[in-house]
Amino acid sequence: xxxxxxxxxxxxxxxxxxxxxxxxxxxxxxxxxxxxxxxxxxxxxxxxxxxxxxxxxxxxxxxxxxxxxxxxxxxxxxxxxxxxxxxxxxxxxxxxxxxxxxxxxxxxxxxxxxxxxxxxxxxxxxxxxxxxxxxxxxxxxxxxxxxxxxxxxxxxxxxxxxxxxxxxxxxxxxxxxxxxxxxxxxxxxxxxxxxxxxxxxxxxxxxxxxxxxxxxxxxxxxxxxxxxxxxxxxxxxxxxxxxxxxxxxxxxxxxxxxxxxxxxxxxxx
Amino acid sequence: xxxxxxxxxxxxxxxxxxxxxxxxxxxxxxxxxxxxxxxxxxxxxxxxxxxxxxxxxxxxxxxxxxxxxxxxxxxxxxxxxxxxxxxxxxxxxxxxxxxxxxxxxxxxxxxxxxxxxxxxxxxxxxxxxxxxxxxxxxxxxxxxxxxxxxxxxxxxxxxxxxxxxxxxxxxxxxxxxxxxxxxxxxxxxxxxxxxxxxxxxxxxxxxxxxxxxxxxxxxxxxxxxxxxxxxxxxxxxxxxxxxxxxxxxxxxxxxxxxxxxxxxxxxxxxxxxxxxxxxxxxxxxxxxxxxxxxxxxxxxxxxxxxxxxxxxxxxxxxxxxxxxxxxxxxxxxxxx
Numbered sequence: 001x002x003x004x005x006x007x008x009x010x011x012x013x014x015x016x017x018x019x020x021x022x023x024x025x026x027x028x029x030x031x032x033x034x035x036x037x038x039x040x041x042x043x044x045x046x047x048x049x050x051x052x053x054x055x056x057x058x059x060x061x062x063x064x065x066x067x068x069x070x071x072x073x074x075x076x077x078x079x080x081x082x083x084x085x086x087x088x089x090x091x092x093x094x095x096x097x098x099x100x101x102x103x104x105x106x107x108x109x110x111x112x113x114x115x116x117x118x119x120x121x122x123x124x125x126x127x128x129x130x131x132x133x134x135x136x137x138x139x140x141x142x143x144x145x146x147x148x149x150x151x152x153x154x155x156x157x158x159x160x161x162x163x164x165x166x167x168x169x170x171x172x173x174x175x176x177x178x179x180x181x182x183x184x185x186x187x188x189x190x191x192x193x194x195x196x197x198x199x200x201x202x203x204x205x206x207x208x209x210x211x212x213x214x215x216x217x218x219x220x221x222x223x224x225x226x227x228x229x230x231x232x233x234x235x236x237x238x239x240x241x242x243x244x245x246x247x248x249x250x251x252x253x254x255x256x257x258x259x260x261x262x263x264x265x266x267x268x269x
Numbered sequence: 270x271x272x273x274x275x276x277x278x279x280x281x282x283x284x285x286x287x288x289x290x291x292x293x294x295x296x297x298x299x300x301x302x303x304x305x306x307x308x309x310x311x312x313x314x315x316x317x318x319x320x321x322x323x324x325x326x327x328x329x330x331x332x333x334x335x336x337x338x339x340x341x342x343x344x345x346x347x348x349x350x351x352x353x354x355x356x357x358x359x360x361x362x363x364x365x366x367x368x369x370x371x372x373x374x375x376x377x378x379x380x381x382x383x384x385x386x387x388x389x390x391x392x393x394x395x396x397x398x399x400x401x402x403x404x405x406x407x408x409x410x411x412x413x414x415x416x417x418x419x420x421x422x423x424x425x426x427x428x429x430x431x432x433x434x435x436x437x438x439x440x441x442x443x444x445x446x447x448x449x450x451x452x453x454x455x456x457x458x459x460x461x462x463x464x465x466x467x468x469x470x471x472x473x474x475x476x477x478x479x480x481x482x483x484x485x486x487x488x489x490x491x492x493x494x495x496x497x498x499x500x501x502x503x504x505x506x507x508x509x510x511x512x513x514x515x516x517x518x519x520x521x522x523x524x525x526x527x528x529x530x531x532x533x534x535x536x537x538x539x540x541x542x543x544x545x546x547x548x549x550x551x552x553x554x555x556x557x558x559x560x561x562x563x564x565x566x567x568x569x570x571x572x573x574x575x576x577x578x579x580x581x582x583x584x585x586x587x588x589x590x591x592x593x594x595x596x597x598x599x600x601x602x603x604x605x
Contacts, residue, residue: 039471040576042521043554043583047471054516066292079289081519083543088519090288093554093580094587104580173294174517174543177403181517217294218403237393237405243293 178243314428328371344377377562506531523552
């Protein structure tokens with residue numbers, strides 16, 4: 001496994017500890033019982049840890065557990081947050097207390113989660129959705145495209161070619177609504193963060209930080225190298241599914257012209 | 270309808286939070302002091318989750334365009350109606366044309382104003398809470414401004430009963446408070462420099478022995494870099510016994526995380542959904558109101574309790590709250 005740590009994060013606003021994984025030697029054995037540990041996270045949540053390292057294998061376990069919770073939401077559950085190696089399940093402590101006839105909510109909820117995980121196999125994995133994201137590279141949308149090219153001793157066109165030919169896995173969503181933590185970018189276009197973060201990065205900007213690529217769904221400060229922008233909204237608060245991306249999705253970037261960008265943006269709005 | 274003459278420092282509409290969307294990275298938001306929020310609603314005859322106005326440090330000036338049943342709970346920001354002090358933690362019936370004003374921050378720093386029927390704002394992703402950074406929810410996705418007009422929803426039967434109870438006593442005054450209070454043991458003691466009960470965080474054991482001791486031995490100051498997202502604390506620098514990178518995972522209301530500079534951050538209502546800093550502690554849910562009422566300059570000290578104790582305390586308080594709810598119900602309807 002090739003694990004490289006990135007990001008010495010500048011402030012609260014930036015995602016920390018983004019790890020990147022380029023290869024995956026594991027294949028999940030179907031039917032194998034999941035190893036896990038349970039931990040309290042405050043008085044209304046239990047964190048289920050399904051692995052110790054970021055890997056596709058652990059990601060699949062996270063995906064099967066969340067698929068299960070989505071399909072059969074327990075009545076005491078409020079919501080869940082999937083991450084690289086964990087799924088945190090939030091519950092209503094008083095409801096759990098009442099349902100259990102006076103047991104401590106954490107103990108009660110754990111006693112229900114255990115059989116649930118143990119019965120689960122990795123066969124109920126949902127098929128990953130492939131999401132194509134059009135990107136207008138360079139120009140005013142991607143002021144750092146030239147820097148990324150220079151840093152790697154290649155041309156801006158090659159950066160675009162490499163960035164848009166990859167297939168990327170969304171490991172988790174966090175930091176901002178619909179902000180994907182993505183694995184799978186080529187080392188050939190890696191670039192360090194800016195020394196001084198920009199105060200405002202417009203929404204839908206595509207950037208590179210270390211060996212990580214990502215898209216800013218809403219305007220935020222940030223230190224990433226900006227290479228382009230997509231006309232597609234990643235955060236849609238009024239839609240049933242409020243974000244374009246979810247954990248487990250596969251992303252492909254498609255280069256588009258400025259003209260196409262404007263046309264697309266108009267039809268989006 | 271309520272007219273906003275002056276907005277105050279940061280007044281925003283909040284309910285108990287936007288749940289179900291954290292998996293999409295959408296933060297929970299909601300009241301910083303959920304207990305005061307619920308009490309204010311209870312006293313106005315509302316559902317516990319109804320949207321109320323969260324008022325911070327310097328309160329707004331509001332005028333009532335019609336007779337309204339309200340309640341103000343949480344911090345004591347010296348509220349007055351038409352120049353007369355009005356009590357917090359009470360049901361208050363206000364005649365139309367009255368002006369509600371806030372003054373000095375006497376105790377705590379966040380007050381919750383509930384109006385019968387709740388503030389009528391649209392649901393966004395199942396919640397009426399304002400998500401300030403994304404500009405959605407609440408009143409037009411933002412904090413109040415001068416000239417805003419707040420509509421209230423349809424009062425519940427309970428609100429009407431409380432109103433009926435109070436109108437019998439108003440005589441020629443412009444407002445009246447109920448003549449019974451809430452047992453003082455139920456009201457969190459939001460004195461300055463509170464002691465806050467916490468449990469060990471998931472990465473507590475990774476911290477150096479010295480840091481583990483200092484967390485409970487020393488006070489931490491709430492710095493001016495503190496907002497609805499989190500409080501940055503200053504005290505003895507806390508550090509891991511050896512460098513260890515964390516993998517990002519979910520955080521919760523009250524999680525105490527420690528970035529590399531060693532100054533802990535307590536995460537609050539507008540926290541991000543996930544974080545990658547090690548968590549040294551977790552504030553017990555029952556003490557979140559104390560934290561939410563602490564203001565920059567206050568110092569916090571932490572006392573360790575077990576997870577079992579923390580949950581038991583929460584259950585006990587919830588039981589009392591239910592008894593209180595029953596009590597209010599009987600009191601306002603008993604006569605009929």
